[in-house]
Amino acid sequence: MPGTWFGLEIAKRGVMSHRTALDVTGHNIANANTAGYSRQEAVLKPTDPWTLPDLATKMLPGQLGTGVTVEEVRRIRDYYLDVQARQSGSYEGYWEKKLDLAKRMETVFPEPDGRGLQTVLLNFFNDWQDVNNNPEDPGVKKAVIESADELAGIFRQMHTQLSTIGEGIAVTSDSESPPGYYQVVGGMMSYEADKINLLTKRIADLSNTIIRLRQNGASPNDLLDQRDALLDELAKFGNIKTVVSDSGQIQVKFIDDSGSFDIIRMNGGQVEAGKVAVFKDTAADPHYHLFLDFDGSFDAADARLDLTARAAYSPALPGSGQGSLLGLESARLDNQKLLKDLDDLALTLVARVNAAATDTPPGSGIEFFDSATTGAADIKVKAGSTDIIGQNAIHVARLRSTLLTIGDVTNTTFENFYQGIVAQVGASVDHHANMLENQQAIGGQIEALRQSVSGVSVDEELTRMMQFQYGYQASARMIALQDEMLDYLINRIR
Incomplete structure (x- = not known):
């Protein structure tokens, strides 16, 4: 069976993981207007269960989870759109000089x-x-x-x-x-x-x-x-x-x-x-x-x-x-x-x-x-x-x-x-101006698509912030509950 401190450890992992997710969200909000910044995301993953079945371990009715961890801080980026944007930029550079x-x-x-x-x-x-x-x-x-x-x-x-x-x-x-x-x-x-x-x-x-x-x-x-x-x-x-x-x-x-x-x-x-x-x-x-x-x-x-x-x-x-x-x-x-x-x-x-x-x-x-x-x-x-x-x-x-x-x-x-x-x-001036204008329009559309994938939406980040905040508070409440249980076990049972 899991030990006395098992629940406390689960709650601690929840607090730490949600705090990390809040930090990532804050970093996104801080860089909402930073040119070239790509939105980041804390990827939460369940930690390994308390017991893993093998030939030497009895199979329990269900594995008992041990909490959550941040597997990685993922950068949201679309490689295909990067290729398209750079190709558009090369054409734009050509027509800028020509014009x-x-x-x-x-x-x-x-x-x-x-x-x-x-x-x-x-x-x-x-x-x-x-x-x-x-x-x-x-x-x-x-x-x-x-x-x-x-x-x-x-x-x-x-x-x-x-x-x-x-x-x-x-x-x-x-x-x-x-x-x-x-x-x-x-x-x-x-x-x-x-x-x-x-x-x-x-x-x-x-x-x-x-x-x-x-x-x-x-x-x-x-x-x-x-x-x-x-x-x-x-x-x-x-x-x-x-x-x-x-x-x-x-x-x-x-x-x-x-x-x-x-x-x-x-x-x-x-x-x-x-x-x-x-x-x-x-x-x-x-x-x-x-x-x-x-x-x-x-x-x-x-x-x-x-x-x-x-x-x-x-x-x-x-x-x-x-x-x-x-x-x-x-x-x-x-x-x-x-x-x-x-x-x-x-x-x-x-x-x-x-x-x-x-x-x-x-x-x-x-x-x-x-x-x-x-x-x-x-x-x-x-x-x-x-x-x-x-x-x-x-x-x-x-x-x-x-x-x-x-x-x-x-x-x-x-x-x-x-x-x-x-x-x-x-x-030539008219032609080059038209070509540059067309290319800038194409580049603008590609950049808008890039921003829809990699850009920071403050509204979305504020929603995530509230989500992780409540997760943090709930995990902290679990710690308080574990504290009450341990206090009762240690100090009140005679």
Whole structure:
């Protein structure tokens, strides 16, 4: 039979277990508004019965219970929703960068407000028409030079602004290390890589602490919340996949169509963070490619992701890209395309104006723009261009409506070509804004589902608090009852 103190022990276990459950409930209420916190639950379990039947023990009519204990403090989390939220976050990170940089590029093309390139270009051709109407008027000829200077200045300014945007995305080192590779040491690309390295180190350090606590039998729920919050942040940079063991070890991979790349790996009983870097490979393409390196060797083909090829390919994929790094590279390619279009426009303008200005008779007149022009960056009026032949002015003026081939575009005019650039930039901003808004809506729905599972409901916790409070009081009343019984047994029986 159970001993004299048997009932007292049962009541004590009830008091201790309900007090622990109250502590867990209080912890939930205290963190109801803490970002990334997952609701915790004290799992109550009956303790082993007083007698367990075996070959040497008589089978009793029923086993006598010995009370309750807290088996574990369980963290409420849905792994599937975590995967969905991180995937949504990677798409959101992509469109955030695309929209941010598209807006910056849009400011370079201030049309139709202000004195943009289109307005100045039209004035330039109108001034040539005035020269045709007044071929001997020096004032009209001077106006042509002034409008040409203004036009060239706007070309140079726009090129500088776009180049500055490109340098803001990625700046490479001046020296090769190893040969053929230039590490990206500045700009948003470098900053993003540094943030990834900081996050992976923090995740690895947290994981090693979690492993030690798990080995000691603890449940490091708050540390797991911190690690998951860091993983959510890491997912903004790219599509990640996590593998978590029961011991607390974690492996994190960057996933791409071409394969997977470890950024946090398991090594024996420890977790190690990799080192991510962005570099330029001059051998990959005449215009070079940017690669994301995952092991610090740069030249290891199995540990690098071709960001440029992936960014150029991503618009054809459902969802169009993942992660802010890919968004930055895609925006850099968009910026390069704008620079090329601007160069094509400037070079075609120089070539056609110079040809028209010396047309009648052939070879007569002057070289109006400097023929050494390589693009929008250095277009300028050639020194001594004031000696304009009036009869050639009409040929230049007619260029405004002449169908031309500019870059890859055929049967277009200077004005239409430039309008196409402006329209494309504006359409990109609208498209990126819509995609980001859609992705944020999807992310919001997923986060709402996560909160419905892992979030703290104060009303629910207050209900639990009352439940455990009454359980505590009832167990305490059992102790008082046991005390009365023992007092009667010890002090009153003679």
